[in-house]
Amino acid sequence: MGNWLFANTARGARASAACYSLIETAKANGLEPYAYLTYVLSNIGAADTLEKLEALLPWNMPSADSQEG
Numbered sequence: 001m002g003n004w005l006f007a008n009t010a011r012g013a014r015a016s017a018a019c020y021s022l023i024e025t026a027k028a029n030g031l032e033p034y035a036y037l038t039y040v041l042s043n044i045g046a047a048d049t050l051e052k053l054e055a056l057l058p059w060n061m062p063s064a065d066s067q068e069g
Contacts, residue, residue: 029058
Protein backbone atom coordinates (compact mmCIF):
# COMPACT_ATOMS: atom_id res chain seq x y z
CA MET A 1 0.00 0.00 0.00
CA GLY A 2 2.55 2.56 -1.10
CA ASN A 3 0.39 4.50 -3.58
CA TRP A 4 0.29 7.45 -1.19
CA LEU A 5 3.94 8.02 -2.13
CA PHE A 6 2.78 9.12 -5.55
CA ALA A 7 0.29 11.78 -4.47
CA ASN A 8 1.47 14.94 -6.20
CA THR A 9 0.01 17.36 -3.67
CA ALA A 10 -0.93 17.51 -0.01
CA ARG A 11 -4.57 17.62 -1.06
CA GLY A 12 -4.09 14.47 -3.15
CA ALA A 13 -2.40 12.75 -0.21
CA ARG A 14 -5.35 13.64 2.06
CA ALA A 15 -7.81 12.29 -0.51
CA SER A 16 -5.83 9.06 -0.78
CA ALA A 17 -5.68 8.74 2.99
CA ALA A 18 -9.46 9.20 3.21
CA CYS A 19 -10.00 6.44 0.63
CA TYR A 20 -7.61 4.07 2.39
CA SER A 21 -9.30 4.84 5.71
CA LEU A 22 -12.73 3.97 4.29
CA ILE A 23 -11.41 0.74 2.80
CA GLU A 24 -9.67 -0.37 5.99
CA THR A 25 -12.67 0.57 8.13
CA ALA A 26 -14.91 -1.53 5.88
CA LYS A 27 -12.55 -4.49 6.24
CA ALA A 28 -12.36 -4.06 10.02
CA ASN A 29 -16.16 -4.24 10.15
CA GLY A 30 -16.39 -7.36 8.01
CA LEU A 31 -17.64 -5.59 4.90
CA GLU A 32 -16.53 -6.00 1.33
CA PRO A 33 -14.74 -2.69 0.60
CA TYR A 34 -16.13 -2.16 -2.91
CA ALA A 35 -19.71 -2.69 -1.72
CA TYR A 36 -19.17 -0.28 1.18
CA LEU A 37 -17.60 2.42 -1.00
CA THR A 38 -20.44 2.05 -3.50
CA TYR A 39 -22.96 2.41 -0.68
CA VAL A 40 -21.27 5.47 0.80
CA LEU A 41 -20.73 7.25 -2.52
CA SER A 42 -24.30 6.51 -3.61
CA ASN A 43 -25.79 7.98 -0.45
CA ILE A 44 -23.47 10.74 0.74
CA GLY A 45 -25.09 13.40 -1.45
CA ALA A 46 -28.30 13.13 0.57
CA ALA A 47 -26.47 13.20 3.93
CA ASP A 48 -27.27 16.75 4.97
CA THR A 49 -27.51 16.11 8.71
CA LEU A 50 -25.26 14.49 11.28
CA GLU A 51 -27.75 11.64 11.65
CA LYS A 52 -27.65 10.93 7.93
CA LEU A 53 -23.85 10.98 7.94
CA GLU A 54 -23.79 8.60 10.90
CA ALA A 55 -26.10 6.26 9.00
CA LEU A 56 -23.28 5.85 6.45
CA LEU A 57 -20.87 4.44 9.03
CA PRO A 58 -20.00 0.81 8.35
CA TRP A 59 -21.74 -0.57 11.44
CA ASN A 60 -24.96 1.09 10.23
CA MET A 61 -24.80 -0.25 6.68
CA PRO A 62 -27.92 -2.24 5.83
CA SER A 63 -27.33 -5.89 5.04
CA ALA A 64 -27.56 -7.08 1.44
CA ASP A 65 -30.75 -8.95 2.40
CA SER A 66 -32.52 -5.75 3.48
CA GLN A 67 -31.59 -3.99 0.20
CA GLU A 68 -33.20 -6.62 -2.02
CA GLY A 69 -36.79 -6.52 -3.12
